[in-house]
Amino acid sequence: MNRAALSDRISHVWAESVAFGATLFHRLDVATRLPAGVMRQSYGPGEQAAHDLVTEAARGLDLDVQTDAAGNLNMTLPARNGSGPGWLTGSHLDSVPSGGNFDGAAGVVAGLVVIHAFRRAGIQPETDITVIATRGEEGSSWFSGPHKSHFGGRAALGQLSADEMNAAKSVVDGRSLAQMIRAVGFDPDLVAAGPPAIVPASFRGFVELHIEQGPILDHRNVPAGIVSGIRGTLRARNAVAHGAYSHSGAVPREFRRDAVFAASEFAMALEAQWDRWLTQGRDVVCTLGRFHTDPEQHSLTKVSGEFRFTLDIRSEESELLAEADRFVRQTAEGIGERRRVRIDLGSIDRSPPAVMSADLRASLRACTDRLGIAALDLASGGGHDAANFAAAGIPTAMIFVRNPNGSHHPDEDMSITDFGCGARLLAELFLS
Ligand SMILES: [Zn+2]
Numbered sequence: 491m492n493r494a495a496l497s498d499r500i501s502h503v504w505a506e507s508v509a510f511g512a513t514l515f516h517r518l519d520v521a522t523r524l525p526a527g528v529m530r531q532s533y534g535p536g537e538q539a540a541h542d543l544v545t546e547a548a549r550g551l552d553l554d555v556q557t558d559a560a561g562n563l564n565m566t567l568p569a570r571n572g573s574g575p576g577w578l579t580g581s582h583l584d585s586v587p588s589g590g591n592f593d594g595a596a597g598v599v600a601g602l603v604v605i606h607a608f609r610r611a612g613i614q615p616e617t618d619i620t621v622i623a624t625r626g627e628e629g630s631s632w633f634s635g636p637h638k639s640h641f642g643g644r645a646a647l648g649q650l651s652a653d654e655m656n657a658a659k660s661v662v663d664g665r666s667l668a669q670m671i672r673a674v675g676f677d678p679d680l681v682a683a684g685p686p687a688i689v690p691a692s693f694r695g696f697v698e699l700h701i702e703q704g705p706i707l708d709h710r711n712v713p714a715g716i717v718s719g720i721r722g723t724l725r726a727r728n729a730v731a732h733g734a735y736s737h738s739g740a741v742p743r744e745f746r747r748d749a750v751f752a753a754s755e756f757a758m759a760l761e762a763q764w765d766r767w768l769t770q771g772r773d774v775v776c777t778l779g780r781f782h783t784d785p786e787q788h789s790l791t792k793v794s795g796e797f798r799f800t801l802d803i804r805s806e807e808s809e810l811l812a813e814a815d816r817f818v819r820q821t822a823e824g825i826g827e828r829r830r831v832r833i834d835l836g837s838i839d840r841s842p843p844a845v846m847s848a849d850l851r852a853s854l855r856a857c858t859d860r861l862g863i864a865a866l867d868l869a870s871g872g873g874h875d876a877a878n879f880a881a882a883g884i885p886t887a888m889i890f891v892r893n894p895n896g897s898h899h900p901d902e903d904m905s906i907t908d909f910g911c912g913a914r915l916l917a918e919l920f921l922s
Pocket of ligand 1: 700
C-alpha cells in the first residue's frame with residue numbers, strides 16, 4: 491500500500507486516537523494536580539504516578555514495555571520486517587513545581603496517540619517506533635548542587651556519572667539523586683557503569699513533540715511549529731560591579747564610583763548591541779534576570795558601592811554566543827575603566843546550541859504540506875532532552891504545539907485540536 495493510502499487510513503481513525511490522548515491527559519492531570527498546580531517531582535511520587543499511568547496505557551496498546559537502569563520507560567511498536575534503525579519519539583513526564591499538565595507529557599502522549607492510530611488502522615510500521623518517557627528532565631528545579639539536569643535522557647546516553655548522582659541533592663528532602671533513583675526501584679550503579687541504554691546508531695531519528703514555551707505560535711495564530719534549533723546559552727550567574735559607597739549629597743560627581751550607573755550603562759549597552767544583532771537578522775535573546783543593590787546597605791542617601799546582576803544570553807548560533815562573550819567582557823572593562831568601577835562578570839559558562847536535522851525538518855515540512863497543517867519555523871528558547879540526543883549524534887527534530895498561556899506554571903494550556911495537528915505530523919513522518 492502506498493503512503494497516501496496509509497495516510498488516509500490514519501486520517502480515518504485519527505479522531506478516535508486523539509480522544510485516547512485526551513483521556514490520558516485527563517488521567518495524568520487528576521493523578522498529579524495539587525491545588526498549587528501539577529506536581530511531578532523528578533524521581534518523586536508525581537513522576538512515578540505519571541509513569542504508572544503511561545505504562546498501563548502502553549500495555550493496553552500491546553507494546554513492548556521496558557525500563558532502563560535510570561527508570562526511563564521505552565514503549566515499542568515493532569516493525570513489520572524486523573530489525574534496522576527505528577524511530578524514537580517522546581519526552582519527559584516530570585514537571586516543574588506547580589507546573590502544568592502538558593510540558594513534557596504532550597510528547598509522550600503524542601507518541602502513544604500515533605501508535606494508537608497505527609494499531610486502529612491496522613498498519614505495521616516499516617521500522618520500530620519507540621516512545622520514550624524520560625525521567626528528571628526538570629532536574630534543575632528539583633535538585634541543588636553541581637549537576638547538569640536532564641538526568642534520565644543523559645543517563646540513557648551514558649552521560650550521568652556516579653559523582654553527579656551523588657552531588658545532586660533534592661531541594662525537597664536533601665536526598666541525593668542516587669538515593670532517589672534507588673528509592674523508585676532503579677539502579678544508579680548500573681547507570682554509572684553502563685552500557686548506555688540508547689545507542690545512537692540504532693535510531694534513524696528522534697522527534698520530540700513539546701508545547702511551545704513562548705507566545706509566538708499563539709501570536710501568529712498557527713497551531714504548530716517546526717523547531718529550527720535549540721538555543722545555546724552564555725551565562726554569568728554572579729556578576730558584580732565594585733564601586734565605592736559615598737554620601738549622596740556631599741560627594742561631587744567626579745569623585746563618585748557609582749556601581750548603579752555603571753551596571754545600568756552595561757545593561758543599556760547590551761540592549762543596544764541586541765538591537766544591532768536583530769537588525770542583522772540574528773537569533774538572540776538577552777536577559778538580566780537579577781539586577782540589584784545590596785538591601786543591607788543601600789539607602790535613599792547613599793551612592794551604591796556594589797551592584798550584583800546575572801546575565802543570560804541565548805542564541806541558535808555558536809558564532810553569536812562567541813561574539814556575545816567578547817562583547818560583554820570588553821564592554822564591562824571599558825565602562826569599568828571610565829567610571830572607576832570594576833565590573834567583574836565572574837565565571838561565564840557556555841552551552842552550545844543544538845542543531846536540528848535538516849533532513850528531518852524538510853520531511854516534517856513536506857508532511858505539513860501534504861496534510862494542509864499550518865506550521866511555523868521557530869527556535870526553541872528552552873532546553874530539552876532533544877538537545878542531548880542531537881549532541882549524541884541522533885538526527886533530531888522537534889514539533890512545537892501552540893500554548894496560549896506560557897509554560898512552567900499551573901495555567902499552561904493547549905487545545906486538543908492543536909495537539910492533534912502536531913501529533914498528526916508525527917504520524918505522517920513515521921509512515922515513511
Ligand atoms: Zn519540557
